[in-house]
Amino acid sequence: MIVAGWLMLPDPHQGVCLKRGFLTVEHGVIRSVELGEEIFMADMGGAGTIVCPGFVDAHMHLPQVPVIGADGLGLLQWLERVVYPAEASWADPDMAAEATDHAVRTLCSFGTTAFAAYATVHFDAAKAAMRAAAEVGVRALIGQVLMDRNAPDELVRPAAQLLQEAAKHDQIGRVRPAVSPRFAVSCTPELLAGAGKIAAMTGQFVQTHLSETRDECAKVRELFDGLSYTEVYARAGLLRRRCVLGHGICLDDEERKTIGVSGAAIAHCPTANAFLGAGMMDLRRNVEAKIRPAPGSDIGAGPDRSMVRVARAMLDVARLRGDIAPPASHAWWSITGGNASVLGFDDAGQIEQGRSADLLLIEPDIELELGEDEPSIDPLGALLYAWDDRWLKRTLVHGKTVYASL
Numbered sequence: 001m002i003v004a005g006w007l008m009l010p011d012p013h014q015g016v017c018l019k020r021g022f023l024t025v026e027h028g029v030i031r032s033v034e035l036g037e038e039i040f041m042a043d044m045g046g047a048g049t050i051v052c053p054g055f056v057d058a059h060m061h062l063p064q065v066p067v068i069g070a071d072g073l074g075l076l077q078w079l080e081r082v083v084y085p086a087e088a089s090w091a092d093p094d095m096a097a098e099a100t101d102h103a104v105r106t107l108c109s110f111g112t113t114a115f116a117a118y119a120t121v122h123f124d125a126a127k128a129a130m131r132a133a134a135e136v137g138v139r140a141l142i143g144q145v146l147m148d149r150n151a152p153d154e155l156v157r158p159a160a161q162l163l164q165e166a167a168k169h170d171q172i173g174r175v176r177p178a179v180s181p182r183f184a185v186s187c188t189p190e191l192l193a194g195a196g197k198i199a200a201m202t203g204q205f206v207q208t209h210l211s212e213t214r215d216e217c218a219k220v221r222e223l224f225d226g227l228s229y230t231e232v233y234a235r236a237g238l239l240r241r242r243c244v245l246g247h248g249i250c251l252d253d254e255e256r257k258t259i260g261v262s263g264a265a266i267a268h269c270p271t272a273n274a275f276l277g278a279g280m281m282d283l284r285r286n287v288e289a290k291i292r293p294a295p296g297s298d299i300g301a302g303p304d305r306s307m308v309r310v311a312r313a314m315l316d317v318a319r320l321r322g323d324i325a326p327p328a329s330h331a332w333w334s335i336t337g338g339n340a341s342v343l344g345f346d347d348a349g350q351i352e353q354g355r356s357a358d359l360l361l362i363e364p365d366i367e368l369e370l371g372e373d374e375p376s377i378d379p380l381g382a383l384l385y386a387w388d389d390r391w392l393k394r395t396l397v398h399g400k401t402v403y404a405s406l
């Protein structure tokens with residue numbers, strides 16, 4: 001199969017760039033990338049098409065897709081009233097499989113073909129979710145949520161049981177398990193330490209939430225003898241390079257230093273932070289502390305399913321804080337190759353020979369000054385800020401169409 005158009009390719013200086021060319025796909029894999037050539041035999045795409053790698057979402061919750069938009073609550077009340085009841089329905093693994101299939105296909109229709117997600121506390125449901133996502137073919141990390149306190153009875157389990165179950169999950173297709181203690185409030189020190197040991201033993205990714213709101217941070221200090229939120233995770237051995245921490249809004253410089261040295265990334269979820277009134281992450285300080293930022297939708301606290309709008313919100317937040325926002329080309333890199341690199345997805349996130357053909361065919365209805373040496377408006381900026389989901393005409397996962405607009 002030949003796909004032609006303006007290819008969004010990695011660029012060592014700008015993050016990404018757009019270059020005219022085409023790529024060949026065989027058995028779901030990109031076999032070659034050719035630049036600068038006119039091609040008349042393309043099976044897909046053409047002169048007005050932008051061919052982009054599928055988007056990568058660094059933080060979302062599969063069971064929360066149906067409860068997006070529950071307005072007017074702070075984090076802890078929202079968990080109690082909206083999220084926990086939704087997650088309780090995953091006691092039925094068939095329900096989990098069906099919900100995951102729907103959620104993953106929805107994400108693909110917004111261009112997301114790879115993600116790191118939380119399932120629920122149920123072992124069978126987490127497994128069913130991994131299987132359902134693998135059947136669609138997407139690249140993902142999916143974790144059984146670990147909680148042994150401060151949640152409704154039907155959603156907590158003894159630490160020993162959870163740790164035994166978490167260690168049993170295996171890769172299914174392109175989906176890998178992730179060690180996923182929800183957040184320090186709902187985990188005892190024993191559970192967190194056990195999670196750290198599983199990560200060290202198995203090499204599995206760790207995902208958890210960190211310092212999202214002030215109430216939550218106060219609760220953590222109360223539960224863990226006055227330790228900082230970051231220190232709680234550091235002592236449990238959870239901070240490592242293969243670790244993504246959701247939010248990191250209320251961090252002090254000491255905590256930032258600890259995270260930066262550990263190599264852990266922070267999932268930056270600006271749309272979710274705005275929705276729950278959590279605050280604005282300090283991208284500049286985090287980057288100065290060498291913390292890798294990884295944009296995440298945080299569905300369902302995040303009301304937006306489009307990673308392009310999450311990326312745009314990331315730049316908006318930087319500007320609202322009074323900082324200079326990174327250029328749009330970096331934002332495009334963040335939601336493709338950057339997030340893939342953070343999540344260890346070496347077969348996704350980039351148009352490159354040998355990677356999976358997870359591709360988006362985009363046809364903007366605005367004029368972009370493509371191919372100009374000095375455009376008056378940066379095409380990647382226009383593409384980001386004027387983004388319209390209707391431009392996404394087709395989503396391919398491993399070379400197969402999983403979404404096509406009418």
Ligand SMILES: [Zn+2]
Pocket residue numbers: 059060061209246298
């Ligand atoms: Zn979250």
